[in-house]
Amino acid sequence: DIQMTQSPSSVSASVGDRVTITCRASQGISNWLAWYQQKPGKAPKLLIYSASSLQSGVPSRFSGSGSGTDFTLTISSLQPEDFATYYCHQSNSFPYTFGQGTKLEIK
Amino acid sequence: QVQLQESGPGLVKPSETLSLTCTVSGDSINPYYWSWIRQPPGKGLEWIGYIYYTGSTYYNPSLKSRVTISVDTPKNQFSLKLNSVTAADTAVYYCARHPAATGKFDYWGQGTLVAVSS
Numbered sequence: 001d002i003q004m005t006q007s008p009s010s011v012s013a014s015v016g017d018r019v020t021i022t023c024r025a026s027q028g029i030s031n032w033l034a035w036y037q038q039k040p041g042k043a044p045k046l047l048i049y050s051a052s053s054l055q056s057g058v059p060s061r062f063s064g065s066g067s068g069t070d071f072t073l074t075i076s077s078l079q080p081e082d083f084a085t086y087y088c089h090q091s092n093s094f095p096y097t098f099g100q101g102t103k104l105e106i107k
Numbered sequence: 108q109v110q111l112q113e114s115g116p117g118l119v120k121p122s123e124t125l126s127l128t129c130t131v132s133g134d135s136i137n138p139y140y141w142s143w144i145r146q147p148p149g150k151g152l153e154w155i156g157y158i159y160y161t162g163s164t165y166y167n168p169s170l171k172s173r174v175t176i177s178v179d180t181p182k183n184q185f186s187l188k189l190n191s192v193t194a195a196d197t198a199v200y201y202c203a204r205h206p207a208a209t210g211k212f213d214y215w216g217q218g219t220l221v222a223v224s225s
Contacts, residue, residue, distance in 0.1 A: 032210045034212070036212075042217075042218075043201055043217055044201075044212070046212060046213050049210055049213075050210060055211070087152055089212075091210035091211075094167075095169070096154040097154065098151055098153070098154070099151070100151050101151050
């Protein structure tokens with residue numbers, strides 16, 4: 001199985017800050033990488049797919065980059081509604097796997 | 108607007124079979140892939156497996172011996188069966204859609220909590 005490792009596991013930030021979350025795959029996955037946002041009690045919401053493509057309806061302050069084994073999710077200017085847990089997900093090979101999550105908290 | 112809704116018992120006894128159905132509205136089951144994903148309380152996400160509208164499946168090897176996913180195209184539904192459950196199978200179970208060759212789960216159900224307990 002491909003292991004997905006996110007860092008940090010948690011981060012504290014303030015409204016207006018720029019935040020970057022990293023996801024590393026245990027082997028190359030080309031650009032088969034997606035990012036999801038999950039709020040308590042809710043289903044994950046797709047933000048980014050194919051490493052850098054913004055899902056329709058997602059604010060442009062979210063961006064993704066990377067290829068191969070190293071990927072990043074950047075939120076350019078944090079808004080109050082962005083405080084949540086973020087997961088990366090690889091679909092390069094079976095079984096599909098997710099990172100362990102990064103919890104973004106208010107400082 | 109595509110909507111997915113999970114349904115099924117919220118409590119299952121150990122060693123019995125967990126059965127859930129996902130009803131899709133707002134679009135057809137074909138020509139998409141449909142997955143089940145679960146999340147134990149306070150933990151991360153685990154992909155269980157998928158079914159294509161044609162009926163072909165792929166299961167996570169960690170659960171393969173206990174999982175069956177099926178599709179009912181006329182009803183626009185697909186289902187999950189997980190047998191011989193234990194407390195470790197207690198989780199919120201989500202159904203999700205993923206269009207072919209996109210690598211994304213673009214629509215999710217709200218999730219349903221299934222507890223395994225006697």
